[in-house]
Amino acid sequence: MAKKKLISAKINGEPREFACEPRQSLLEVLRDSLQLTGAKEGCNNGNCGACTVLLNGEPVVSCLVLALEAEGAEIETVEGIAAGGQLQPLQQCFLEGAALQCGVCTPGFLMTAKALLDRVPHPSEAEIRFQLAGNLCRCTGYDKIVRAVQAAAEGTNP
Amino acid sequence: MQDFDYAAPISTHEAVQLLADPGHKAVVLAGGTDILVLLRERRRRATLVVDVKKIAELNELAMTADGGLFLGAAVPCSRIYREAAITEKYAALVDATKIIGGWQIQSRATVGGNLCNASPAADSIPPLAIYDAVAEIAGPNGRRQMPVADFCSGVGKNVMARGDLLVAIILPPIEARSGAAFQRFIPRNEMDIAVASAASLVELDDQGIICKARIVLGAVATTAVRASHAEEALVGQPPSDELFAQAGALAERSARPIDDMRGTIEYRKHLCGVLTRRTLAIAVERAQSKTQ
Ligand SMILES: Cc1cc2nc3c(=O)[nH]c(=O)nc-3n(C[C@@H](O)[C@@H](O)[C@H](O)COP(=O)(O)OP(=O)(O)OC[C@H]3O[C@@H](n4cnc5c(N)ncnc54)[C@H](O)[C@@H]3O)c2cc1C
Ligand code: FES
Ligand code: FES
Numbered sequence: 001m002a003k004k005k006l007i008s009a010k011i012n013g014e015p016r017e018f019a020c021e022p023r024q025s026l027l028e029v030l031r032d033s034l035q036l037t038g039a040k041e042g043c044n045n046g047n048c049g050a051c052t053v054l055l056n057g058e059p060v061v062s063c064l065v066l067a068l069e070a071e072g073a074e075i076e077t078v079e080g081i082a083a084g085g086q087l088q089p090l091q092q093c094f095l096e097g098a099a100l101q102c103g104v105c106t107p108g109f110l111m112t113a114k115a116l117l118d119r120v121p122h123p124s125e126a127e128i129r130f131q132l133a134g135n136l137c138r139c140t141g142y143d144k145i146v147r148a149v150q151a152a153a154e155g156t157n158p
Numbered sequence: 159m160q161d162f163d164y165a166a167p168i169s170t171h172e173a174v175q176l177l178a179d180p181g182h183k184a185v186v187l188a189g190g191t192d193i194l195v196l197l198r199e200r201r202r203r204a205t206l207v208v209d210v211k212k213i214a215e216l217n218e219l220a221m222t223a224d225g226g227l228f229l230g231a232a233v234p235c236s237r238i239y240r241e242a243a244i245t246e247k248y249a250a251l252v253d254a255t256k257i258i259g260g261w262q263i264q265s266r267a268t269v270g271g272n273l274c275n276a277s278p279a280a281d282s283i284p285p286l287a288i289y290d291a292v293a294e295i296a297g298p299n300g301r302r303q304m305p306v307a308d309f310c311s312g313v314g315k316n317v318m319a320r321g322d323l324l325v326a327i328i329l330p331p332i333e334a335r336s337g338a339a340f341q342r343f344i345p346r347n348e349m350d351i352a353v354a355s356a357a358s359l360v361e362l363d364d365q366g367i368i369c370k371a372r373i374v375l376g377a378v379a380t381t382a383v384r385a386s387h388a389e390e391a392l393v394g395q396p397p398s399d400e401l402f403a404q405a406g407a408l409a410e411r412s413a414r415p416i417d418d419m420r421g422t423i424e425y426r427k428h429l430c431g432v433l434t435r436r437t438l439a440i441a442v443e444r445a446q447s448k449t450q
Contacts, residue, residue, distance in 0.1 A: 002163045022164035022207065045195050049262060058236065058265035064194045065266070068164050069209065112261060133348035134260020
């Protein structure tokens, strides 16, 4: 078995250290070693987006990132987006707009949507749908998710 | 996932040494969007994964002195389409990088990896081929360059030997009065593998007559194929919808597709005609918008 290595990264703004095997994905380490179980394993092959986190500000599927690649990086997960006990506007709009049913896809959608609104504060509906295409939802039919993102962008409740 | 060691060399030389070392079965890791899936599903074996993203040269994305583009093999798609200068010059490549997977995939997937993986449906290969892009390879015996059009040798196969590393893809400068476009057909709106694809490039002379054309089709043969007869029919002609339709019909004959779950032979050939026609119209529009 390949030796474990020690990795330092900033996770949700805090410096963290963890040991991992080279073959472990970032998703595995987040969930199993760091107890950050927000990111979900849907497909484990890059297609569903349930494991989306931000790596140096860019959305990535953490099932297709080796944990070792996080050395020196900044990682944001869904656990980190609500500041001071207050839900982030996107979270609030998802909740109020019923943009989730089983909720397995939600952390991934929130992270991609956050990355989108960080770059494009007022995206069009087409832009939202295009940029969220890497996140799959088997429950909602997407419309409520798109409306929740629009509401968060416009600062209105859906 | 299967057990392997990991190395992240910071120079091309060091990477080549690791890849050539007979003591390992080494594979290159760029964005990992193909290789990590293959390793996890045990469709590829490795004892050492060589992450090439820490090598400065492979992260370079810059216009060359002669006005071409140096595209480092570790540059992800999202970095490419965010550069206005690249969109202006190499629009067909940008068309492709915007639809390779979703945003999460584009943050990581490289054009270099897309080329090395050598899928017949790889979206970046037809655009690279119409621009006459060249692959720069470093190996145990030094460096060499070869046209991207000759790089893939079959489904999932390329010309690279043990110890070889793709350093960059170099796109030659393009003529001022030229335009290009890439389109693919998929049954969904986003996130799917091309049933067929086409990249077209046209160059116009002072009178607006087509003086050069390049058409390369994807997903309709074991590697990307050039539609030479369609190209020849365009040269010397003023652009028109009838001409594009004629080129489309000729392009269909260059396709040698297979029947599979994504489409029949007949359907794929038909798509080649449609996509050729459409990409030619956009390419001409783009060329004309630059000349005005
Ligand atoms: C959900 C999903 C959707 C996708 N959608 C599309 C799509 O729409 N269109 C499309 O074309 N592709 C698609 N792909 C595949 C696409 O992401 C890859 O082909 C990608 O471009 C490969 O680049 P990478 O940097 O991730 O390569 P990696 O996975 O890191 O490597 C790919 C292969 O190339 C080799 N390699 C990489 N870099 C080098 C180098 N510098 N020198 C030598 N060998 C090297 C690796 O060893 C490996 O064999 C999709 C993949 C996923 C998971
Ligand atoms: S679990 Fe990572 S994309 Fe599905
Ligand atoms: S809410 Fe169930 S998958 Fe989206």
